[in-house]
Amino acid sequence: MKVLVAVKRVVDANVKIRVKADNSDVELNNVKMAINPFCEIAIEEAVRLKESGVAEEVIAVSIGDTACQEQLRTALALGADRAIQIDTAQTLEPLAIAKLLNAVVEKEQPGLVILGKQSIDGDNNQTGQMLAALAGMPQGTFASQIKVEGDEARVTREVDGGLQQVAIKLPAIVTTDLRLNEPRFASLPNIMKAKRKPLEVITTDALGINTAHRLSTLKMTAPAEREPGVMVANVAELVEKLKTDAGVL
Ligand code: AMP
DSSP, rough: OOEEEEEHHHHHHHHOOOTTTTSSSBBOTOOOOEEEEHHHHHHHHHHHHHHTTTSSSEEEEEEEEEGGGHHHHHHHHTOOOOOEEESSSSOOOOHHHHHHHHHHHHHOOOOOOEEEEEOOOTTOHHHHHHHHHTTOOOOOEEEEEEETTTEEEEEHHHHEEEEEEEEEESSSEEOOGGGOOOOOOOOOOHHHTTSSSSSEEEEEHHHHHOOOOOOOOOOOOOOOOOOOOOSSSHHHHHHHHHTSOOOOO
């Protein structure tokens, strides 16, 4: 079975985000970029499926400009066998991403597609679900455990009320939650080996997908600064302040 993993290049989780002076977007110049943390978990899970003999090949796919090859090389160093970059200079919306991934799914025919539950830049949480609809495949989102048994995947999902278990027929789409696994670090020999692993570049035009934007960003602003807190001596003072100062009681 082939496992396809969608890997997104995002601003590193440790970077403090700044908004551009003209409020058009987030500042990306000279900012450290990394694999979206949920996609790193997706790669780790796919590699573990290969190590346990369930998967034969792990393919990492990323949609973006040449820079996202850096994240694909990291995915290769973490254990993916080959990589595909869908080359586009635009920042695409989840529906366009899902359509492009669906084109790769049609070409590669994977038994399982693993995505992150969300990208930490847009926080969309849409691509996996849209891909499942486009590909006509069952989905197990927010996975904290995946067990593949025969032609079925048993997925434990993190839902509001606790954990939900679903059994889905393969081929299927799974999106990863934080507790699914703890990703490994790439070792130096594996980073060197990754440089020689195959990385195919496909243009969006070659896939014949309309990636036109449907949304426009009017303005990007930083969240309001939080007011400093105050210390209160006791509960009575707290209640008084909630009544008089905050006006919430
Ligand atoms: P989102 O719906 O944007 O929150 O993203 C959910 C998941 O979709 C991510 O964790 C990735 O697995 C995948 N994804 C989103 N954008 C891209 C991209 N440009 N390239 C590859 N995978 C992506």
